[in-house]
Amino acid sequence: MNLNLYGHAGKWLMLDLGVTFADSRMPGIDLILPDPTFIEDRKDDLIALVLTHAHEDHIGAVPYLWDRLQCPIYATPFTAALVRRKLQEVGLEREVELNILPMNGKVTLGPFACELVTLTHSIPEPNAVAIETALGTVLHTGDWKLDPEPLIGPTADRKRLEELGSSGVLAMVCDSTNVFSPGTSGSEAEVRESLIQMIAPLTGRVAVTTFASNVARIASIGVAAAAADRHLVLVGRSMHRVVEAAKETGYLTDLPPTLDEDEAGYLPKDKVLYLCTGSQGEPRGAMARIARGEHRHIALGAGDTAIFSSKIIPGNEIPLGETHNQLATAGVRVITEKGNFIHVSGHPNRDELAAMYAWVRPEISVPVHGEARHLVEHSAFARALQVRHAPIIKNGDVLRLAPGEPAFVGAVEAGRLALDGDILVEIDDPAIVARRKISFAGHIVVTLVLDAKGKLAADPDVVLAGLAEEEGGDLAADIVEAVQAALPRGRGGDADTLAEAARQAARKAANRLTGRKPVTDVQVIRLRG
Known part of the structure; x- marks a missing residue:
């Protein structure tokens, strides 16, 4: 999850406010959020929250924590559409000042002159944010890759990145997720062709699950369904929500007409393709409920196929394995990314990172978005590319970028909160500790x-x-x-x-x-x- 703060001239700018998901070590807890106490105590000096894109680890905490911050929010249209829906669910849509920026838009927020720079990722409208201050420009990349054919939206704005590099970039705060992966991360266009070829000869029912936020993948699955003469059926609330937001903001205009779940039951088996939530085996996701035989309208069995068009996120191996095995026991053929080209990452591999450093040429690299080993490797990689400074930061570290050499100048409270039902509590709240102990002993x-x-x-x-x-x-x-x-x-x-x-x-x-x-x-x- 992400919560980034930039301070200058007595004011603060926040980039992203996301969540992560609890695992089996936290029974009864679904969401983990960043503890905003430090900036909450200084909220009078918090100028704004700028959202780089609409993934849950970047926007998911907004409806739960905005009331403690009460600052304006800035986002591009697709991101704003999803945030608005989240605010409506908690009754905050009339209270929050949600400002929409166009792609490549600019806005001055106190001492921070912000410019969005278009990149590509596994969701529409991913942006880097160039933050210009009196002491220099910081490029915060957010999540990104360099997809030559992203299918949804434009390619990365190389020209503007090179212009920023020529003007001088003090620091680049950059995605580390795939720093160990050689080459490039691949293109959504290549995945589309692979899905078309894979689905065409299948008989029986076909169910495909992917990340609901991957609008380009949704479009590709729609194309593959049409090519195989199958009707597309959306299954799962988040799938409907994302498709609705995408259409509202000008995407998925060519998506084939979709059917409701109950209508699809009357179709011949070889005429239906279910596009489901639950690509990570989430217990309440559509695919897991289908696998357990608990879905109201959909059942899969012998002769049917389930395709998991996504990677396995570390920590989800057990629930995904259970889902795969339940499907296989029912006679369903299970196809995953292992041995099949049905997914590409939304993060940059080493060649893409090298290209970004060549374009931007920052004085300082600040690796983020990864585990400790990713940050260490990214720091070494940046230094090998002749970046002078590549400090490794931890949650809560205060890193001074300027004036002078970069230096750690302190640390602030940077804990985690847990959403326990409708109540936000600290991660080590006695109730959670007791529940964990009870669950084990x-x-x-x-x-x-x-x-x-x-x-x-x-x-x-x-x-x-x-x-x-x-x-x-x-x-x-x-x-x-x-x-x-x-x-x-x-x-x-x-x-x-x-x-x-x-x-x-x-x-x-x-x-x-x-x-x-x-x-x-x-x-x-x-x-x-």
């Missing part, structure tokens, strides 16, 4: 009922959750016995002391009997005399 609740003198008025009550027990065993009864043995006989005691003795006894008994150390809570009820 189980939970015991012991209830003690004490009389007016502090003596047990009844046997302890034990409730277990998430703890296995041997067949024929009675784990709860064994824990009750252990708690009784740990409490003083025939005399009362301080409620807190009794509760702690009961907690330790229950937990030790559970560990002895199950090998687990469950979260253990004790409730004390005192009866009045």
